[in-house]
Amino acid sequence: MANIERKAIPIMDGLWQMEADDNPHLMGSRCRACGEMFFPRKTLNFCMHCHKESLEEILFSGKGRVLMLTKVERQPAGGFYKGEVPYTYGIVQLDEGINIFSQLVDDSTLSADERVEMVVVKLYEEDEHDVMTFKFKADSTLREGVRDDGE
Amino acid sequence: MMVNNAQWKDVYVQGTYTTKWGFFPGVSTSSMGAEAIVAALKDAQIKWGEVDAVFAGSVYQGTASGHRVVGEVGFTGIPIVNVENACSSGATAFRLAYDSIRLGQYKTVLAIGFEKMPRGPIPSTAFPSWQLAMGFNVQPANYALETMEYMHQYGATVEDFARVSVKNRRNGSLNPNARFQKDVTVEEVLQSAMVASPLRLLNCCPLADGAVAMILTNKPTNDRAIRVASSVLASGVYGEESYQSGITASVHHYPSEGIVEKSAREAYEKAGCGPEDIHVVQAYDSMGPGELWDIEKLGFCARGAAPELLREGVFDLTGSLPVNTDGGLLSRGHPLGATALAQIHEIVLQLRGEAGHRQVSDPKVGLAHAMGAGPNSAVTILQR
Ligand SMILES: [Zn+2]
Numbered sequence: 001m002a003n004i005e006r007k008a009i010p011i012m013d014g015l016w017q018m019e020a021d022d023n024p025h026l027m028g029s030r031c032r033a034c035g036e037m038f039f040p041r042k043t044l045n046f047c048m049h050c051h052k053e054s055l056e057e058i059l060f061s062g063k064g065r066v067l068m069l070t071k072v073e074r075q076p077a078g079g080f081y082k083g084e085v086p087y088t089y090g091i092v093q094l095d096e097g098i099n100i101f102s103q104l105v106d107d108s109t110l111s112a113d114e115r116v117e118m119v120v121v122k123l124y125e126e127d128e129h130d131v132m133t134f135k136f137k138a139d140s141t142l143r144e145g146v147r148d149d150g151e
Numbered sequence: 152m153m154v155n156n157a158q159w160k161d162v163y164v165q166g167t168y169t170t171k172w173g174f175f176p177g178v179s180t181s182s183m184g185a186e187a188i189v190a191a192l193k194d195a196q197i198k199w200g201e202v203d204a205v206f207a208g209s210v211y212q213g214t215a216s217g218h219r220v221v222g223e224v225g226f227t228g229i230p231i232v233n234v235e236n237a238c239s240s241g242a243t244a245f246r247l248a249y250d251s252i253r254l255g256q257y258k259t260v261l262a263i264g265f266e267k268m269p270r271g272p273i274p275s276t277a278f279p280s281w282q283l284a285m286g287f288n289v290q291p292a293n294y295a296l297e298t299m300e301y302m303h304q305y306g307a308t309v310e311d312f313a314r315v316s317v318k319n320r321r322n323g324s325l326n327p328n329a330r331f332q333k334d335v336t337v338e339e340v341l342q343s344a345m346v347a348s349p350l351r352l353l354n355c356c357p358l359a360d361g362a363v364a365m366i367l368t369n370k371p372t373n374d375r376a377i378r379v380a381s382s383v384l385a386s387g388v389y390g391e392e393s394y395q396s397g398i399t400a401s402v403h404h405y406p407s408e409g410i411v412e413k414s415a416r417e418a419y420e421k422a423g424c425g426p427e428d429i430h431v432v433q434a435y436d437s438m439g440p441g442e443l444w445d446i447e448k449l450g451f452c453a454r455g456a457a458p459e460l461l462r463e464g465v466f467d468l469t470g471s472l473p474v475n476t477d478g479g480l481l482s483r484g485h486p487l488g489a490t491a492l493a494q495i496h497e498i499v500l501q502l503r504g505e506a507g508h509r510q511v512s513d514p515k516v517g518l519a520h521a522m523g524a525g526p527n528s529a530v531t532i533l534q535r
Contacts, residue, residue, distance in 0.1 A: 012281040036404055040281075049389060049404050068303070070295035070347045072286060077269070080283035089292050089347075097402035101287050112299070123285070133285055 008130045011123060015040055016134050017059070024120045025059035026094075026134060032056055037098045062118035064094040066136065069104055069112060082124040082131075092116060092136050105137035115139040160369040162252045163376040164533065165259075166195020167496045172361035172484045173330045175267075180212050180362075184220030184265040187364035191261070195366035196373060199224060202366070203257035205231040206247045208240030208264040209488030220265060220362075237277060238437065238485070239384065240264060241363065241492030242521045242529030246382040248367045258369055264493075265362035266486030277524035291355050292347035294438040299349065301444055305455030309349050313340035314461050315439035316353050319475050322468060323482020325509040330359040330484035354439040359484025363492035365499075377502045380422035380516070380532040385414035387526055410528045411448040411520070418518070418530035419450070426450035429532070430514035431501045432472060433494035435522040436479040446474060449520055449530070473511045476501060491521035495531050502535040 010016070016024045028039040036049040037058070045053045069090030075081070088106035093099050104110060105119065116136040123133040168190035170183050184207075192199055207217025217233045236243040241264030248262040278288045287293075301307055317337055323329040335353055343352040367379070390399045390406040399405055408416070419425050426449060434449065436442035443457040451472060452460055460466065466474040477483055477497040480490060498517035500506040514535075521529045 011284050015281070034404070036401060049401070068296050068299040070292050070299070070349075071345075072289050072292045072347050073345050074289070074347075076283075076286050076289045078283065078288070080280070080288070081286040082284070083286060087286060089286065089289075089296075091296055093402065099400055099402065101282070103285060112303075 006128060006130050008122075008132050011131055011133045016118070016120065019059065023062060024118060024134065025062050026118060028058050028060055028098075029055045030058045037096055039094075039098060039100050058096075060094050060096055063139065064092045064116055064136065066104060066110065066112060066114055066116050067091045067093050067099065069106070069110065071106070082126070083133075084124075103133065103135045105135050107138075110138055115142050158255065159253050160255055162249050162367055162369055162379045163371040164365055164379060164495075164499050165197065165368045165371050165373070165376050166191045166193070166366040167364070167499050168194055169328055169363045169493055169496050170361050171328045172359040172486065172493075175360050178360070180209070180216065180265050180267045180360075181219040181223045183267075183360065183362040184263055184364070185223035187265070187362040188220070188224050188261065188263060191364035191366050195368075197259065197366060200227060201259050202227070202229060202261050203259050204229050204248070204251060205261045205263065206234055206244035207231060208234045208236070208244035208262075208492065209266055210235055210237060210240055211266060211269055211487065216265075217263070220263065235488075236384075236523060236527050237525050238487050238523035239491050239521045239525070239527035239529045240488040240523070241490060242382075242495070242519070242531060243384055243491075243527070245365065245367075245492060245495055245531060246384050246529065249379050249382045252367055252369050260367050261364060262367060262492065263362065263364045264489035264491065266488040267360045268358040268486055289347060291350045291438060294441060295347040295350045298438070298440040301440060302349075305458070307440070307443065307455070307458045309341060310337060311443065311458035311461065312349075312354055312440045313337040315436065315442045316340045316481055318461065318467060319436060319439075319442075319479040319481040322476055322509055323478020325507070326477045326482065329478045329482045330357055331478070331482045350438060350440075356437045356480035356485045359486050361484065361486040361489045361493065363489050363496050365492060365496065375503050377499050378534045380424065380534045381418045382529075382531045383414050383418040383421065384527060384529045385410050385417070388413060391526070409448060410526055411445065411522070412450075414528040414530045415449045415520070418532050422532040422534070424516060424532070428516050429472070429518045431476060431498065431511050431517040432474045433477070433479070433497055433517075433519040434474050435520050436475055436481050437485060437522070439481060441522075442475065442479065445520060445522075449518065468509055468511055476506065476509050476511060491519070491529060494519035494521060495533070498531075498533050502533055
């Protein structure tokens, strides 16, 4: 039997990229005129805040703080979501200063205000693919001793 | 730029009707809508041929759905405009009808909202596809995040949120058109199934099918007509990404005014009154906690003060500011395209003194507020 390697594909192109440090970074846009930041990155060069054509691409550090989180107990409607249920969902404030929605890797000990870091994990399998997403999990450098088995 | 113009006409609600709200598997959307139109014409004591235009709100009914409804009553060659503005669709249809009369384009206009809801939580195209794929479109979950922020900032508790359901279900028990006409207790709310912590099933409004039709005119022909003091729609404020509360996308650039506050301020300015002049309110309670911060943002009390006023009975039918007298979305149910018109319908009934067992004492001015994905915020003030 040939060993068929499963291919990992992102849920959407352009949400994150791997850097030389081997860590994933969310991709965004920053306005050179007013400093406003956007996630995901804007393909249209037009700042939604100051309305100038002065956007540049940036990479976020991937570190932040979870502001609040909830556990979704029911399958989202519409058939769009193919990941596991229940799942933990919340708002993360990135260190650069924007708030984004994200799923969270939750071992039931994650709490509001905790430091988190970005990871890329499997959301679901489809045909021969693993469909990957970004999530945030408790910052491992701050949580020695807490078992980290991710997904 | 807003300008005042002496040529503007006064606008009145001359007739209104709502169907019963619930699940009606054998009944089509168009027959529900047509039933509402014919009954609203009777209530207004006018003929179908006197209607100059139709603004028709719905969300899930597809192309030209208003034409299908009107077609059941009979085409008369008048313009039919279909309006989709999420949960504010009915209020947006109302606002377009109001403006068209106010500006002198038409004399008599029909605003209608109707919906047969898909079952289960609501699939929303108001989210980009990658967010749908990542499970970000669960409204109770998004409200849950806002609710935790509200608890954190103001010390509100799950018991406070349960009391909203208790009050509204009690009011709904007096509304023969509501989907749920049965009281619940705080304990029942707190023991109902968890949907997205801390929100449980009985904190969330149920879906329903329903239709509401309303005749607006500048020449009322009976003394039951209710004047529209203002009708305002605000859609999106920069930076207020999460529209239910104060969680903004940008940490560096907060919006100077939230969408609810903006729509309320403009509605009060145009009506020439303030929150202190309002006697009865339909607030937006798709999720119980939302009613509390809605009351605050509409200017009826300070931020964080609504839970205590609720405990004191201020928002009861017998209180000084009755809120969601027909049971609100929590009892009545939530057919998206019809909901916001149902809120206005209830204010009209209250101001006419025709609200039956849930009639509040002699109200002269009422306010209805609808929120919606997009985001939208629609405020309508009516005056006897
Ligand atoms: Zn800018």
